[in-house]
Amino acid sequence: MLLVRDWLQRREADKAERTTERIVFDVFRGRAGASLTTRPDESTLVQVVSPDGRTVLAATPPARDKPPLASVNLATGTLLVDRRACPASIPGCAWVFGLRVANPSPWPPGAMVITAEPLPSLLNVWGLPLSLVAILLVLLALVAWWTWHTIGRAFAPVDRIRRELAGLDARDLRRRVYVPRTHGEIQALGETVNGTLQRLEEATDRERRFISDASHDLRNPIAGLQLQLEMALDEADEESRPLLRSALRDTERLNDIVMDLLELSRLDSRAPQPEEAVDLGEAARREADRRSDGVRITARVEPGVAVRANPVRIARVLGNLMSNAQRHAESSVVVTVRRDGGTALLEVQDDGHGIPPDQRERVFERFARLSESRERDPQGTGLGLPIAREIAEIYGGTLTIADSDRGARFVMRLPLVPDAG
Known part of the structure; x- marks a missing residue:
């Protein structure tokens, strides 16, 4: 804000100085008359003030019927006026620049040409930075949206892989996740996940085959052992019967465990059964x-x-x-x-x-x-x-x-x- 204010103030001061210097130069060359011109800016206030600073000898239309713009006492012999002023005759403040006019001139010796360039109001001073802030906010919003959109599109495959992983059933590891063809880290992630699922499926299949094979292999010896215990129990004497009954119960329990493991293996493998x-x-x-x-x-x-x-x-x-x-x-x-x-x-x-x-x-x-x-x-x-x-x-x-x-x-x-x- 300080930079903007100083820049605007310096710009108006330069305009006032150039206008005054041009008019004084025109007077010196004998091209200035009783009327003043402030081309190209007709809103600039220009006055020719008497040497004592009390009377306006000439003025541009916007500065007519106004008291002298410079409030300094020109009777003291001040040669140059270059400062910020806030006269009551104009709204707001202005940058005032004045030079004495040398003879010959249309005006009495010692008259001063004074130019006043209105300074921007507080609203105008704030307008530029506020506009910049508004533009920056719009740009930031666009950048934020584009970043969100781009990152969202970039990570959409990751979210899809996450959803597919969450939907995997531990008893059915044959499915694979989506692999995007991005030739980057996300594609490598999908391939790694599928490789891991492949190894997990193979390990699970080996475990199921082992349980199934072991259960099948154990069924016949257990069935034979159970039959022999039942036959021995029929022919045993009273002293050995309790021991044989206990062994038969343990054999039946072992057979139940084997049958349950075999059934679990079938269920895990989702082996089709007639319905x-x-x-x-x-x-x-x-x-x-x-x-x-x-x-x-x-x-x-x-x-x-x-x-x-x-x-x-x-x-x-x-x-x-x-x-x-x-x-x-x-x-x-x-x-x-x-x-x-x-x-x-x-x-x-x-x-x-x-x-x-x-x-x-x-x-x-x-x-x-x-x-x-x-x-x-x-x-x-x-x-x-x-x-x-x-x-x-x-x-x-x-x-x-x-x-x-x-x-x-x-x-x-x-x-x-x-x-x-």
Whole structure:
């Protein structure tokens, strides 16, 4: 602002000085008359003041009928006036420049030619920097928008890679992320991510193959061992029977673990299984009737609730849920199958102690077992509920634990067969 003010003030002072010098030169050359001209700026104020500074001898039209512009006492013999002044006869302030006129001249000896150039007002002084500020703000806004737009376009592939990574399923690592052809760091990022996914898929496949192969290889020896123990138990004497029964139970538990691991391997690999329309209510009733030992199971089923799935896997889900309910129930288990909008709803509820809300997701983790579960069934594997949830998710459904007044209530939802509703 100081620079702008000084520049404008110096500009007006130079104009006043040049105008005065030109008029004095014209007088000296004898070209000046009783009328004054301030070409090219007709708004400049010019006066010829008497030697005592009291009388205006000549003036340009804008300066006529105005008192002398210079307030100094010219009678003292001042030869030069060059300063800022604010006379009451003009609005605002002006830069005043005056020179004495030598003889011969149209005016008395010692007359002074005074030029006043109005100085810009405060509004005019502020106008330039404010205009510059406005232009700078517009430019900054354009730069900001262009930067945001350019960076947004540059990082759009990164955001796409992030979204695709977030959508990857740990059980299906065959998908790959988008690789932009930018020939730069972002392309290298996409290629690195896909390389990592490739190595992860290969490692996961090796793990699944190992579990599957090991499970298959263990099934035959375990089945043979179980058969031999059963035959030995039939022929054993009373003294060795408890030991053989214990060994047979351990063998059965080992067989259950191997079967669960084999099923998990199949589920993780998403190996295709034949599907058909399964009456969920009838399957639940058959599973409940089959479990005549232990806690009584009551089946309340709505007819015609059909889902599309593999019958063996549905039977495994029902068996796992009912087995879990029987282990934790005090006296009864209720199995309910009904329609709920466009889904088939299966509820398995026991009257046991229930599951705390903060532990409801933990029971679906592989090999996770709560303390009460370990006390009631030390031989459990901790894989039944995870297998049941994964089967439900494979067929587009869910398996959760809902609130209940007493005990635990497992709720599975599966899409209905279109013509079943």
